[in-house]
Structures are given as C-alpha cells and as structure tokens.
Amino acid sequence: EDQVTQSPEALRLQEGESSSLNCSYTVSGLRGLFWYRQDPGKGPEFLFTLYSAGEEKEKERLKATLTKKESFLHITAPKPEDSATYLCAVDRGSYIPTFGRGTSLIVHP
Amino acid sequence: DAGITQSPRHKVTETGTPVTLRCHQTENHRYMYWYRQDPGHGLRLIHYSYGVKDTDKGEVSDGYSVSRSKTEDFLLTLESATSSQTSVYFCAISEILGLDDTEAFFGQGTRLTVV
Numbered sequence: 001e002d003q004v005t006q007s008p009e010a011l012r013l014q015e016g017e018s019s020s021l022n023c024s025y026t027v028s029g030l031r032g033l034f035w036y037r038q039d040p041g042k043g044p045e046f047l048f049t050l051y052s053a054g055e056e057k058e059k060e061r062l063k064a065t066l067t068k069k070e071s072f073l074h075i076t077a078p079k080p081e082d083s084a085t086y087l088c089a090v091d092r093g094s095y096i097p098t099f100g101r102g103t104s105l106i107v108h109p
Numbered sequence: 110d111a112g113i114t115q116s117p118r119h120k121v122t123e124t125g126t127p128v129t130l131r132c133h134q135t136e137n138h139r140y141m142y143w144y145r146q147d148p149g150h151g152l153r154l155i156h157y158s159y160g161v162k163d164t165d166k167g168e169v170s171d172g173y174s175v176s177r178s179k180t181e182d183f184l185l186t187l188e189s190a191t192s193s194q195t196s197v198y199f200c201a202i203s204e205i206l207g208l209d210d211t212e213a214f215f216g217q218g219t220r221l222t223v224v
Contacts, residue, residue: 034212043199043215044152087152089213095140095159095203096167097213101151 004100023088132200
C-alpha cells in the first residue's frame with residue numbers, strides 16, 4: 001500500500017524566514033511525485049512534478065527536490081501570500097495520485 | 110486554468126436521501142477522479158474513471174457509485190446519504206500527454222452537508 005507522510009502538519013514562519021516542508025513516501029515503482037498548493041475554500045493547484053531522484057524544480061520562491069525516500073519543498077524568503085496548505089502526492093504508474101495530509105503554512109508579515 | 114466545473118458548489122441534504130454530484134470537463138481528458146477531503150484525513154480517492162463507462166473503486170468507495178456515459182461528465186451518487194458523508198468533494202482530471210505532463214487538475218469542490 002502506498003504511504004505518503006507530510007511533516008510538519010503546521011508551520012508558522014515570519015516573512016523572509018526560509019524553511020522546508022517534507023514529504024516521505026513508501027511506494028513501489030514511483031512514476032511521479034506531485035506538489036500542490038491549496039488555498040482555503042479552493043481546489044488544489046498544481047505546482048510541480050518530480051520523476052527521478054536528484055531532480056529539482058523551481059517556481060518563484062519554491063524549490064522542490066526528490067530523493068528515493070522523500071521530497072522537500074523549500075520556501076525561500078516567504079511572503080504572506082505563500083500562506084496555504086501544501087499537498088504532496090505520489091503515483092506508481094497507475095495514474096491515480098495518492099495524497100498526504102498536507103502541511104498548513106502560515107507566513108506572518 | 111483547466112476547464113473543470115463541479116455542481117452544485119454547496120448542498121445540504123437529509124439523511125437517507127440520494128444525492129448526485131456532477132463534474133464536467135472541457136479538456137477531453139481520459140482520467141477523472143472523485144476525492145473527498147476531511148480534516149485529519151487529507152484527500153482520499155472515492156472512485157475514478159479511465160474512459161467512458163470504465164470506472165473503478167478507490168479506498169473509500171462504500172456508499173458511493175459513479176457513472177461516466179460521456180467523456181466530459183463524471184457523476185458521483187450517494188445512494189442514501191449519511192452524516193459520515195458530510196465532506197468537501199473534489200473532482201480531478203488528468204491525461205497522459207507525455208512523460209513529463211501527467212499531473213491532475215482539480216475543480217473548485219462541492220461542500221456537502223448531510224443533516
């Protein structure tokens with residue numbers, strides 16, 4: 001059974017205080033790992049897909065990395081508008097994403 | 110933004126009544142999914158479809174059925190709603206466009222309350 005564990009559950013940062021979110025996974029034959037952002041009352045919004053260990057992708061203040069056991073979402077110099085819940089999901093080739101429970105990020109001005 | 114529309118966006122229904130939620134897409138994507146999202150559980154897959162009339166169960170399918178008679182529409186039915194089915198329901202779509210282009214896109218969600 002695929003397992004996706006995200007940590008921490010909640011994170012509070014001051015504006016400009018960089019940090020990382022973790023997504024550890026147990027899946028046989030990972031095809032892809034996805035990161036999403038979800039704002040309150042809205043559906044998840046796609047951020048990144050990572051396919052192989054060592055791969056990195058960046059978008060504005062966000063950078064996602066992947067190893068054989070986990071992925072990190074690094075947030076550099078965050079702003080209040082980065083406040084959201086960040087979701088991680090894995091797919092082992094069935095094209096059916098399995099999601100973690102998410103990390104709720106609050107960035108204080 | 111991906112063309113996904115969920116209806117209704119909000120619904121309150123009574124225990125024991127049937128309820129149907131609709132997901133409509135304009136992207137002609139093959140895969141469609143229904144998830145529910147609850148505090149402490151995250152997104153959990155209810156049912157999914159990999160083509161017209163091709164559907165399968167997810168991890169929390171009990172009490173739910175689906176139908177897909179057209180590529181663009183995926184219906185989720187609660188045969189007899191229970192309070193445990195109070196949740197936010199999300200539809201998602203995806204397509205295998207290439208090795209690096211298979212992510213799922215989500216609708217805005219339907220908030221269902223069973224009283």
